[in-house]
Every structure is written in C-alpha cells, then in structure tokens.
Amino acid sequence: MASKHHVLDMPVSEAQARELRVNDTVTLRQTLFGIRDATQIHMFDRGRTTAFDLRGHAVIHTAPNVRKVPVSTEHPAGYAPVCIGTTTSDRMERFTRPLMTQYGVRFIVGKGGLREDSQRAFAELGGAYLAIVGGTAALETTWIEQIEAVDLDDLHPESLWRFKIRDFGPLLVAMDSHGGSLYREVQAASAAKRAQVLASLGVKA
Secondary structure (H helix, E strand, C coil): CCEEEEEEEECCCCCHHHHHCCCCCCEEEEEEEEEHHHHHHHHHHHHCCCCCCCCCCEEECCEEEEECCCCCCCCCCCEEEEEEECCEEEHHHHHHHHHHHCCCCCCCECCCCHHHHHHHHHHHHEEEECCCCCCCCCHHCCEEEEEEEEHHHHCCCCEEEEEEEEEEEEEEECCCCCCCEEEHHHHHHHEEEHHHHHCCCCCCC
C-alpha cells in the first residue's frame, strides 16, 4: 500500500486516527500540547489534574527552552519559545494508555519509539506514534507560532504547554492502530542481517 500524507486540523476523531498507517506522513495544524516525565508523574502518580481539554489532541514529549516575557497579545501565557525540541519517548511508555483512556489523547509525538503496551493502546483506542528525527529542535521551533497557555507551571520547564502551531511536520507515522511498527520492522531486519553475517563467518548465533 502506498504511503499517504495527511494534513490534520487538531483535534481529530478516532476514525481520523485510524486512517493513519505506518510510513504515512502527517502535518499537524492549530494545537499541540507539550508534556514530559514530571508532568505525567504528577498527573498519573500524584493525582493532579489539568484544566486543558486534551481530547482528540496530540502531545509532544518535550521540556521546552522558553523565555519569560510580559503577557501580551503575542505572548498570552507570558512565555516566548526559544528552542522547543523533542525528547526520547521510551521512558514515558507507561503513560501512553492513561493519556488515551483518561484524557482522550490520540497521538504521541516523540523520538525513539514506544513499546508493546503503547502499540496495544493505539490498536484498542485508536491512536498513533508520530516520530521526529532527533536533532531538529531548531526546525521544530519554527513550526510553533505561540505559547498559548501553560498549566502545572510549578513543574517548569516540564509544565503542560499548549502551543499554537503552523504546519507542524511532516512527521512519520512509526506506530499505528493496525499493529504496524517501524521499530519492530527495523529490529527484525537487524536480527536477520546479524544472523546472515554470523552465518557467513561460520559463527553460530
């Protein structure tokens, strides 16, 4: 099946999330939420809640570098973006399912991938993992027009951020709701290649 490019105005429905397939690309528009380890530890382990409505939205694993500025029309949250990069997702694996079940999140944006429970959550609930290449923080920052609002800001910079975005992407669909995973494919290909090399050297795996 040929890959497709999807331009999505957030938030999206479950049906829209299930249209995505591994190797498709996605551009997000309007709204993106920033979240990281401490944010989710406080939300799910310490019982804190947020006033933000995350239903149908995407969250990006980030702890942004921002500058405190006077509140204005341009900077309604009192912050200006300096460098908003993406962090490795794996250590936040256990939060994918509660993000989806308790808050209605559809997409996780990050780097490095997630594991099997996240894969099952995407399949059961309708979601996807959208991958960013590491080292592209400067480019990502140009896709963010404004920091619209911030919550749980005592955790700064691991607050919960609401970004106004402009054509955030293209992002690669690396895990989908149909059981597809680029990470699993890469691991299988690497294992096969390793076995082939060892066999050519006369070494038993």
